[in-house]
């Protein structure tokens with residue numbers, strides 16, 4: 001199978017992301033992880049750009065043993081010499097020389113004619129060849145360069161001894177078809193092209209960097225350049241982890257092997273994100289936090305039946321922890337039951353349906369449902385018999401200069417009717433409890449009341465515990481809601497139900513106990 005080599009420029013083009021500045025130590029740490037990932041060429045920096053980067057390139061070159069370490073250099077002797085100073089003690093040194101070839105860059109940036117570009121490129125490669133075993137030449141803005149001229153540049157640098165010819169789409173302007181065609185054209189028209197490795201280097205200005213890189217590979221490129229997480233100048237570079245996973249998952253389309261250790265992808269992505277401060281968006285392909293998370297009920301049901309329904313690769317194959325079924329607004333009963341089973345509960349269909357109704361109410365108010373939320377929800381009902389009174393709705397009027405008033409509606413299952421009552425109190429909670437006493441016609445003595453926050457954040461669940469006493473029987477009630485006043489009402493009604501259920505079971509001798 002044809003081999004495609006991976007050239008990582010996280011430490012050079014990736015570092016060109018605004019706000020990113022890596023120390024030599026950080027570059028070494030990332031480079032050693034790139035080595036574990038199986039990257040073949042690591043661009044450690046641009047030695048001529050600063051004393052600090054020259055030192056960083058030197059340290060990376062000395063520490064990395066299983067990849068070629070290169071420095072970027074302009075087509076000027078000073079840059080090439082600084083690159084050699086940095087890398088002469090490296091295990092496998094290389095240099096990456098670039099010179100823009102497009103009409104726009106020649107005219108406005110370099111102020112060079114085509115002939116001058118050809119001469120400068122050739123001279124730079126010849127000089128670099130005196131020092132480096134591996135010389136890559138990049139035709140900066142190659143995508144927007146006249147094809148004939150691109151071929152002439154290619155021929156000149158190959159004749160001068162270049163080992164790799166890289167055709168960058170520097171401004172992310174190419175479409176996959178156009179970019180692939182450039183590689184086909186070079187392969188067919190450049191003398192000596194078989195002597196060099198042909199390389200693709202894409203930017204993501206139109207969101208096409210990965211697609212363009214894959215198109216180049218299809219058209220014969222045998223090296224792909226990019227960064228981890230796709231970081232880099234402007235909209236960034238080709239995300240190498242995406243290319244590696246695409247080449248492996250759709251190997252029947254590309255028929256190439258890479259030698260990339262896919263299991264190291266997640267670790268590498270997290271390290272780069274941490275050290276550069278460039279956060280990975282949740283929906284980012286392959287390494288985003290949601291890449292293997294399923295939120296909707298229909299998908300979750302499919303996943304539980306067979307993960308191939310909604311996952312095209314195994315999260316473990318790229319070092320991710322595993323599939324996540326996120327319970328939320330769009331979840332269905334299958335995922336709900338599965339989660340409860342994982343938490344150690346088992347329910348018949350009727351119980352599950354009742355809990356599911358409460359769960360859906362909760363998801364309308366709370367973005368993410370955590371395990372603790374579910375435990376609270378379940379335990380609110382656990383061990384209870386049939387509900388006598390069922391909470392339905394509540395409305396409160398509160399002002400610091402007026403009497404708090406609560407209006408409350410509940411279902412009275414004994415008489416199969418909705419009851420609505422209102423009451424005032426010394427505070428909102430007191431008003432709610434009076435309204436419940438009126439609605440049930442079963443006044444209780446409140447002996448304890450406390451509120452606990454179940455999870456974190458503004459939309460966390462409040463859990464209210466009350467103790468009610470009547471005729472010597474004292475019971476506890478629990479209520480959960482994102483609103484503590486509603487949780488209070490639920491807790492009180494829960495306790496009323498339990499007291500009445502107890503009384504029904506022991507009509508004559510009501511024991512005094514606490515539960």
Ligand SMILES: CC(=O)SCCNC(=O)CCNC(=O)[C@H](O)C(C)(C)COP(=O)(O)OP(=O)(O)OC[C@H]1O[C@@H](n2cnc3c(N)ncnc32)[C@H](O)[C@@H]1OP(=O)(O)O
Pocket residue numbers: 013016046048049050073074075076098099100109110140170233
């Ligand atoms: C597409 C890419 O990503 S290319 C890499 C881009 N990366 C960087 O630029 C990061 C590091 N850069 C730097 O630290 C600085 O730009 C330096 C140290 C390299 C150069 O700084 P300065 O000497 O002050 O020059 P400055 O950056 O302002 O201008 C670039 C000069 O290099 C010339 N130049 C640009 N590319 C090349 C090239 N490939 N070969 C030769 N000369 C070049 C420009 O024409 C300009 O020359 P001029 O001064 O004669 O007009």
Ligand SMILES: CC(C)C(=O)C(=O)O
Pocket residue numbers: 013072098138139140141166168169170171201203
């Ligand atoms: C130096 C070259 C390869 C580059 O980064 C680009 O053209 O984008």
